[in-house]
Amino acid sequence: MSLAAESQTEPHxxxxxxxxxxxxxxxxxxxxxxxxxxxxxxxxxxxAVILYVVRMFGVTAGFHRYFSHRxxxxxxxxxxxxxxxxxxxxxRGILWWASKHRDHHKHSDSELDIHSPIVRGFFYSHIGWIYxxxxxxxxxxxxxxxEKYPELRWxxxxxxxxxxxxxxxxxxxxxxQMLVVGFLFSTVALYHGTFAINSLAHVWGRKKYFTGDHxxxxxxxxxxxxxxxxxxxxxxxxxxxxxxxxxxxxxxxYYVLVLLQKLHIIWDLREPSEAVINGERRLSRELVKQAAxxxxxxxxxxxxxxxxxxxKIRALIGNSPSVADVAAAIKGEQSVPALAANQA
Numbered sequence: 001m002s003l004a005a006e007s008q009t010e011p012h013x014x015x016x017x018x019x020x021x022x023x024x025x026x027x028x029x030x031x032x033x034x035x036x037x038x039x040x041x042x043x044x045x046x047x048a049v050i051l052y053v054v055r056m057f058g059v060t061a062g063f064h065r066y067f068s069h070r071x072x073x074x075x076x077x078x079x080x081x082x083x084x085x086x087x088x089x090x091x092r093g094i095l096w097w098a099s100k101h102r103d104h105h106k107h108s109d110s111e112l113d114i115h116s117p118i119v120r121g122f123f124y125s126h127i128g129w130i131y132x133x134x135x136x137x138x139x140x141x142x143x144x145x146x147e148k149y150p151e152l153r154w155x156x157x158x159x160x161x162x163x164x165x166x167x168x169x170x171x172x173x174x175x176x177q178m179l180v181v182g183f184l185f186s187t188v189a190l191y192h193g194t195f196a197i198n199s200l201a202h203v204w205g206r207k208k209y210f211t212g213d214h215x216x217x218x219x220x221x222x223x224x225x226x227x228x229x230x231x232x233x234x235x236x237x238x239x240x241x242x243x244x245x246x247x248x249x250x251x252x253x254y255y256v257l258v259l260l261q262k263l264h265i266i267w268d269l270r271e272p273s274e275a276v277i278n279g280e281r282r283l284s285r286e287l288v289k290q291a292a293x294x295x296x297x298x299x300x301x302x303x304x305x306x307x308x309x310x311x312k313i314r315a316l317i318g319n320s321p322s323v324a325d326v327a328a329a330i331k332g333e334q335s336v337p338a339l340a341a342n343q344a
Contacts, residue, residue, distance in 0.1 A: 025127075025131070028184060031180065031184050032185055035181055038176045038181065040181050041177060044180075045185075047174070048183075048189075051170075051187075053226070055089045056190060057085075057226060057256060060226050061082065062082040062085060062086035063097045065243075065257070067086070067097065067098040067146060068098040068102060072257060072261070073266065073268040076151075078266065084155065084162050087155055087159060087160075088165075090160060090163035091190075093155060093156030095143050095146055100114065102142050102143070103142065109202060109214050115199075117199050122199050125198050163187070166183065167184075170182045170183040193224045193225050196225070197221060202216060202231070203216070205232070206218075208232055208236075208318075209235075209236035209279055209318065210287065211287075212287045215234070215235035218231065222249065226252040227253045228253070230244045230249050230251065236276070237276045240270055241271065257269055278319055279317075282322050282325075283320055287322075288326055291316055291317055291322075291326045292329035292330045295330055296330055309327060
């Protein structure tokens, strides 16, 4: 294999961080120390909390549930406004964010997953990947549905303009204190709230569904990210705008989306069916293969009855009707054709 070909197929596990590009990110954190000089008022803290919540909604409803997964429909005008709000978070552009996130789901927790804590550890998955050569790469071949809109391309080209405009508005509203406390405090909190899903939601929490990766449900992450902490639910059925599948799974982003649908601002809000919630989806071929490999590792050298093997499979994949598929794959038989999961 040539060096060029090898460089395209070999995953970059330890790319050096591009420090010049990381400097603005570090300066935002350091600038928060200016609060020792500006002071911290209740008014500024209130603005910080409001900006955190509103912009987190832009990230969760905009960047994630709409642009990355298209879990509802809306007008072109509201689509632009949602993108504008999302980019006030200073988390780069719409096309970049959606492209990287779609790649994450395609390769979740494999060596091709650019921010897997399982493969690369906490720091790299939390922030290091963004400033690595792989994080800097921009391949928009998987976001052609978004790239066709010139206004979205404009937003993606001017990725920090909305955040800078918001910073200026905060300064005009309340001076240096509002800029530092209202804008910078909330921006830093927003960074790490969002990044925690990458670094923690694959190692901390509970798994309810078999997804072939390490995604977890975590109530604390759900609170600080307006519902994104139900990450195992999301990886099980990413086509849903609702990530807290059950009434007790706190999902404020979904509640606001329901209100927007009632106001006819958005429509066709996609939700999980009862079969999905009950874990009764048929597994994709790839997940059948992964489940079979896991069971093989568990039962290697053991003589199991059909009933014992089925019990182990059910313990892994729950109520999925793909038990027969997995059993056939374990035995090396031709698996029953598994329906490809709808991962749109």
